Amino acid sequence: MSAIEPLTWHTLVSAWTMPSLAAVLLPAGAAWYAWGAMRVERWPKQRTAAFVAGLAVIALAVGSSVNTYSGVLFSMHMAQHLLLIMVAPTLIIFGRPLDLAGRATTGRVRHVVTRTVRGRGLAMASHPVVAFLCYAAVVAGTHLTSFQQDALTSPWVHAGEEALYFISGYLLLLPVIGHEPIRRPLPHFIRLTLLLISMVVDTVVGLTLLMTTFEPFPAYAATGRTWGPGLIEDLHWGGAAMWIGGDVLMLALVAIVIGRWVNSPGGGADLGPWLESARRCALAGTGDQASTYLASREDIDEDDEALRAYNAMLARLAADDARQRRSP
Known part of the structure; x- marks a missing residue:
């Protein structure tokens, strides 16, 4: 060399x-x-x-x-x-x-x-x-x-x-x-x-x-x-x-x-199973039926049905919060 x-x-x-x-x-x-x-x-x-x-x-x-x-x-x-x-x-x-x-x-x-x-x-x-x-x-x-x-x-x-x-x-x-x-x-x-x-x-x-x-x-x-x-x-x-x-x-x-x-179908929403599991647990703690349904799903955010249910849950939570504020 x-x-x-x-x-x-x-x-x-x-x-x-x-x-x-x-x-x-x-x-x-x-x-x-x-x-x-x-x-x-x-x-x-x-x-x-x-x-x-x-x-x-x-x-x-x-x-x-x-x-x-x-x-x-x-x-x-x-x-x-x-x-x-x-x-x-x-x-x-x-x-x-x-x-x-x-x-x-x-x-x-x-x-x-x-x-x-x-x-x-x-x-x-x-x-x-x-x-x-x-x-x-x-x-x-x-x-x-x-x-x-x-x-x-x-x-x-x-x-x-x-x-x-x-x-x-x-x-x-x-x-x-x-x-x-x-x-x-x-x-x-x-x-x-x-x-x-x-x-x-x-x-x-x-x-x-x-x-x-x-x-x-x-x-x-x-x-x-x-x-x-x-x-x-x-x-x-x-x-x-x-x-x-x-x-x-x-x-x-x-x-x-x-x-x-x-550019993925989820538009950047796939956070992985660990973070998704944490989010399901958080949603399950609200007691709402929609959140319980979402918490049990493995393919959250992967189809339109899950997205509609998630939006419905948010709307219900907002409505419940508004009713509680109006009540004496």
Whole structure:
């Protein structure tokens, strides 16, 4: 690594070192998706474009100069990190490969695919709490411990690190922006909350790296690099990239979730089962028949009947209050 050429516009474009496994899996994934898209009638082209773009981002992260120089510059490692943990999973999820797998297959294969997609394993792995803990552990564990040093000195650990980034990002974002048939969709309020608390993880780790005054990963110093930013400056650039770049990408996803929430059938009224349960309990305490009816419903605000009953309850409460004020 010490003999690596300085990073220039030329080497940024030309320095490709695609791993053998990625060179096989990425084209295979593209071929499988193309096969499935041709078997499904009127499969949207934008989904295909998103999936192919996701594979291209993965190829860029693991095979281009981003990967080549990630072992020399921590800031380049952080660029690889953001591509694999946020950009690529977002595009792959927009491509809806799990939905395509179920619709493109038939017979016993479809049965196996359906059981796998809708099974407890994937549902548990993509549960908001589990997915967030996994994401937080990967982000903090690979940057605030000696794991990054091991990844710099072992190609196998480095490959595992890249896989961890993609998997943890995919599991976090799947229930947030995905439409895959894995579970009952999360309320938009929970999706928004999950993104916001994940931003905290990126911010804390990024700021920690920004405030570090020594090189925590000796392998970067061992490269003997004599060009580019100094070791501490490069570390701080990487921390800033995680903090600012990560938060900007998260905010873009927040905007998507808010847009979907506002345009949802409920018009932004789906607060989630926990808050909805609290509201039902509050309504049940009024003693009104309409409120009792609403409190017992699981699909409140999801149809016109519930909305009419809710409005009727408010009107009755207002009328009762007016009568009490008029009475001596």
